Amino acid sequence: xxxxxxxxxxxxxxxxxxxxxxxxxxxxxxxxxxxxxxxxxxxxxxxxxxxxxxxxxxxxxxxxxxxxxxxxxxxxxxxxxxxxxxxxxxxxxxxxxxxxxxxxxxxxxxx
Amino acid sequence: xxxxxxxxxxxxxxxxxxxxxxxxxxxxxxxxxxxxxxxxxxxxxxxxxxxxxxxxxxxxxxxxxxxxxxxxxxxxxxxxxxxxxxxxxxxxxxxxxxxxxxxxxxxxxxxxxxxx
Numbered sequence: 001x002x003x004x005x006x007x008x009x010x011x012x013x014x015x016x017x018x019x020x021x022x023x024x025x026x027x028x029x030x031x032x033x034x035x036x037x038x039x040x041x042x043x044x045x046x047x048x049x050x051x052x053x054x055x056x057x058x059x060x061x062x063x064x065x066x067x068x069x070x071x072x073x074x075x076x077x078x079x080x081x082x083x084x085x086x087x088x089x090x091x092x093x094x095x096x097x098x099x100x101x102x103x104x105x106x107x108x109x110x111x
Numbered sequence: 112x113x114x115x116x117x118x119x120x121x122x123x124x125x126x127x128x129x130x131x132x133x134x135x136x137x138x139x140x141x142x143x144x145x146x147x148x149x150x151x152x153x154x155x156x157x158x159x160x161x162x163x164x165x166x167x168x169x170x171x172x173x174x175x176x177x178x179x180x181x182x183x184x185x186x187x188x189x190x191x192x193x194x195x196x197x198x199x200x201x202x203x204x205x206x207x208x209x210x211x212x213x214x215x216x217x218x219x220x221x222x223x224x225x226x227x
Contacts (some may be wrong), residue, residue: 031213043218091213101154
């Protein structure tokens with residue numbers, strides 16, 4: 001069964017305490033892995049797209065990496081404004097409808 | 112401003128009533144999508160559209176109807192609302208893709224629907 005699993009479900013960090021979020025997937029024919037940030041009451045905001053194992057993307061304190069089975073979102077020296085739910089989504093197969101979202105990791109960064 | 116908008120932002124209705132949620136995008140993206148987001152399930156695809164007059168089912172299409180007469184609009188209709196359709200609904204759009212690399216989707220602000 002095609003699946004996307006994010007861990008941990010929730011993560012509490014102190015400001016400046018670096019950590020990583022995980023997204024593992026079991027699909028055939030990866031067409032793209034996407035990271036989104038979602039703030040309460042808002043729509044998901046696009047962060048990164050990764051297509052191939054070994055690929056990396058960076059934006060400010062965030063860095064996304066991809067292997068054949070999982071992706072990591074590394075957060076370096078987080079700030080309270082990084083608090084949000086981070087969603088991973090995997091597009092696979094030959095149809096635009098083949099998109100699975102993980103349930104997300106809720107990140108809280110305390111000052 | 113360019114982007115993707117949804118209306119209404121909040122809606123309360125009763126079981127059995129018909130409800131239409133609107134989605135409008137100004138990017139001229141070919142693809143548009145409707146999702147619902149529920150606690151414990153994450154985002155699930157309801158319907159999507161590759162172009163005007165081309166629509167296809169997603170993971171959870173039962174009880175919903177879509178149409179796309181213009182590229183920029185993609186309304187979602189609940190023909191006879193049920194309590195199980197209480198959810199937050201998101202519309203999204205994306206550029207056309209290659210066959211091996213799909214593009215990211217851009218989401219609207221969402222509509223919170225409550226069915227009593």
